[in-house]
Amino acid sequence: MRSPTPVSEKSKSSRPEPPLPPALLIQRGGSSIHGSGVYARIAIPAAHVIVEYRGERITKAESKRREDARIARVRRGHDSCTYIFDLNQRHDLDARRGGNISRFINHSCEPNCRSELDRGHIWIIAERDIAPGEEITFDYGFAFRDWADNPCRCGTAGCVGFIVAENQRWRLRRLKRTAP
Numbered sequence: 469m470r471s472p473t474p475v476s477e478k479s480k481s482s483r484p485e486p487p488l489p490p491a492l493l494i495q496r497g498g499s500s501i502h503g504s505g506v507y508a509r510i511a512i513p514a515a516h517v518i519v520e521y522r523g524e525r526i527t528k529a530e531s532k533r534r535e536d537a538r539i540a541r542v543r544r545g546h547d548s549c550t551y552i553f554d555l556n557q558r559h560d561l562d563a564r565r566g567g568n569i570s571r572f573i574n575h576s577c578e579p580n581c582r583s584e585l586d587r588g589h590i591w592i593i594a595e596r597d598i599a600p601g602e603e604i605t606f607d608y609g610f611a612f613r614d615w616a617d618n619p620c621r622c623g624t625a626g627c628v629g630f631i632v633a634e635n636q637r638w639r640l641r642r643l644k645r646t647a648p
């Protein structure tokens with residue numbers, strides 16, 4: 469499940485109005501990372517709100533049911549993306565239904581965007597200046613416990629090989645060091 473960073477007071481006050489989706493472009497099946505990807509159509513300045521991550525609001529129980537089914541598909545050898553975001557203690561957001569372009573944004577271990585949770589809404593925000601044509605990415609923030617089911621193909625120098633939240637990757641590195 470994807471997990472956003474709670475909004476910081478600092479970025480809340482400096483946030484501009486979301487001007488875009490026109491800044492974004494989807495390439496179906498065209499990403500070098502995975503399946504479809506989302507690309508910058510124009511230059512996007514750092515700290516810019518790019519798009520809201522939209523989706524169907526579902527209960528934690530329903531979320532677990534869908535995620536378990538997805539993991540089962542992955543273990544049978546199928547390719548399966550998750551579009552579920554952790555929203556609060558009771559609800560999650562599943563972009564498989566009611567989602568917008570943001571659900572096609574890939575994970576990267578060295579992303580150019582971040583996700584932020586602000587009063588029940590998840591925003592994708594530029595972490596740095598992004599050039600036209602660059603693929604948009606953010607850290608999916610997956611829990612460490614699910615690492616084996618979520619290989620990463622982001623291809624960055626800092627890629628740890630699996631989709632794991634940045635603040636939990638040290639566990640993966642430790643695991644690799646101690647592996648036979």
Ligand SMILES: [Zn+2]
Pocket residue numbers: 576577578620621622623624626627628629630
């Ligand atoms: Zn990676």
